[in-house]
Amino acid sequence: MLSFTYDALPSRVVFGAGSVTKLxxxxxxxxxxxxxxxxxxxxxxxxxxxxxxxxxxxxxxxxRAVMHVPVEIAEAAREEAAKLxxxxxxxxxxxxxxGLAKAVALTSDLPVIAVPTTYAGSEMTPIWxxxxxxxxxxxxxxRVLPRTVIYDPDLTMSLPVAMSVTSGMNAIAHxxxxxxxxxxxxxxxxxxxxxxxxxxxxxxxxxxxxxxxEARADALYGAWLGGAVLGAVxxxxxxxxxxxxxxxxxxxxxxxxxxxxxxxxxxxxxxxPDAMARVVRALHAAGMPARDAATGIWDLAAGLGAPxxxxxxxxxxxxxxxxxxxxxxxxxxxxxxxxxxxxRSLLEDAFEGKRPASVILQ
Numbered sequence: 001m002l003s004f005t006y007d008a009l010p011s012r013v014v015f016g017a018g019s020v021t022k023l024x025x026x027x028x029x030x031x032x033x034x035x036x037x038x039x040x041x042x043x044x045x046x047x048x049x050x051x052x053x054x055x056x057x058x059x060x061x062x063x064r065a066v067m068h069v070p071v072e073i074a075e076a077a078r079e080e081a082a083k084l085x086x087x088x089x090x091x092x093x094x095x096x097x098x099g100l101a102k103a104v105a106l107t108s109d110l111p112v113i114a115v116p117t118t119y120a121g122s123e124m125t126p127i128w129x130x131x132x133x134x135x136x137x138x139x140x141x142x143r144v145l146p147r148t149v150i151y152d153p154d155l156t157m158s159l160p161v162a163m164s165v166t167s168g169m170n171a172i173a174h175x176x177x178x179x180x181x182x183x184x185x186x187x188x189x190x191x192x193x194x195x196x197x198x199x200x201x202x203x204x205x206x207x208x209x210x211x212x213x214e215a216r217a218d219a220l221y222g223a224w225l226g227g228a229v230l231g232a233v234x235x236x237x238x239x240x241x242x243x244x245x246x247x248x249x250x251x252x253x254x255x256x257x258x259x260x261x262x263x264x265x266x267x268x269x270x271x272x273p274d275a276m277a278r279v280v281r282a283l284h285a286a287g288m289p290a291r292d293a294a295t296g297i298w299d300l301a302a303g304l305g306a307p308x309x310x311x312x313x314x315x316x317x318x319x320x321x322x323x324x325x326x327x328x329x330x331x332x333x334x335x336x337x338x339x340x341x342x343x344r345s346l347l348e349d350a351f352e353g354k355r356p357a358s359v360i361l362q
Contacts, residue, residue: 004185009231011124012148013224017217020050020115020152027057027088030111030147034058036086038077038101040065043093046117046155050092059084065093065100068131068247074103081110088113091146094167095120095253102128102144114146117155119167119199119219120254121174121227124149129243135326136247145231151224153217157210164206165304166254168199168219171226172297173257175199177236178229179275180268182333188232189278191225196282198222200300207304237327237334238264241343244326245315255313258306259353262298263346266356269294271335294356302355309353320347 014022027035035058039047044063051058062080064073077100081089091101092115099122101112106128114123126145129138159167175192178184199222205215241260245251269276269292279293283300290296298308307313315323324344331338349356 002186005183006185006187007232009124009126009145009228010142011145013151014148015151015221015224017154017213018152019150020155021053023050023090023113023115023150024054024057026113026148026150027054030088030113032057032088032111032113034084034086035088035090035113036081036084037061037090037092038065038097038104039063039092040094040096043097043117046158047092050090050115058090059086065097067096067253068136068250069096069099069103069129071130071132074100074130077104078108081108086110090115091123092117094118095122095170098122098146099129101146103130105144106141109143112144112146114149115155116149116151116220116223118159118163118254119156119171119223119226121171121223121230124224124227125231127231129247131247134248136243138243149224151220153213153220156216156220157213161207161210162305163254164210164219165203165301165306166252166258168203168223169258169261169301169306170254171223172196172199173238173242173261174226174230174235176261176265176275176279176293176297177238178233179278180272180335181233181236183233184275185233188229192229193278193282195222195225195229196279197285198225200283200286200288203300203304234333236264236332237267237336237338237343240332241323241327241347244323245310248326249315249319249323251310251313251315255307256310258301259308259310259313260350262294262301262356263350265297266294267342267346268334268336292358295358298355310347310351312353315351317351320344320351323347
């Protein structure tokens with residue numbers, strides 16, 4: 001008999017083209033009067049437009065967000081927020097910026113309002129992560145969950161095609177791991193399957209025509225679902241590997257997810273037949289032929305021109321041994337036992353960019 005637990009997270013989503021114009025209304029609802037806007041150097045232009053639209057409701061713009069949230073940057077942002085008397089943080093950008101806002105909220109209790117410009121999904125989760133001394137640490141705390149998320153597809157129109165692809169593959173990774181999480185449940189599985197479908201259908205259209213507004217909206221919808229899945233259930237081996245590779249070897253976040261995902265799927269396929277059937281079904285619904293989940297996801301990434309090897313995104317072969325050691329030190333729960341030999345083999349295949357062996361499950 002069906003039995004499960006589902007915890008809904010207390011966040012608000014405003015979705016639609018032009019919805020960034022409702023930011024003032026959302027600040028009113030939260031009682032925010034002095035917000036600090038956060039962004040990366042790359043998102044400075046969009047962030048300044050947001051800042052200008054809010055007038056004297058902003059106290060400054062902190063544009064030093066970077067990948068993996070180094071503790072030094074987090075502390076600098078906290079100090080800036082305190083110095084300026086900010087009563088909230090507005091994160092304009094992708095996962096790096098949202099992660100920085102969460103780091104501020106973790107110790108200050110300042111509410112976070114997220115305005116995503118990529119498909120990262122972090123904005124829908126209470127998961128924080130910071131890197132110190134070459135090791136990325138993560139945790140869960142409701143204090144870091146953005147109170148409001150404004151999804152405006154118009155803000156993703158300028159996202160370069162290559163970044164759109166890897167960011168979208170990152171969102172698919174959230175969905176896939178949610179399907180075989182120890183906390184998986186029918187609600188999350190519905191969201192995960194439709195998230196995979198929406199993104200897999202949208203990305204080829206974005207590659208063909210980056211100005212396709214409908215495709216951008218579909219991709220952002222799928223990313224929202226992926227983020228909601230990531231926030232609702234625990235992750236597994238794939239995310240552990242990506243946190244290790246990113247935090248300890250400074251590999252780019254979305255690209256790392258893109259490369260590792262097919263191999264993590266292949267590793268877990270024998271112990272997750274129902275999850276893999278959902279992945280295949282989602283790919284078929286997106287118009288993609290797929291015999292199995294692992295090769296289907298690899299073919300999707302490769303067909304979109306995404307990187308498929310760790311070597312191509314900056315990993316050095318001599319670091320594979322250390323990466324395997326770190327990944328098995330404190331492994332996340334995983335449907336298949338995490339072994340040093342298995343992880344090392346997975347990393348080797350990912351390093352070389354091999355197409356996974358087809359795993360057909362009956």
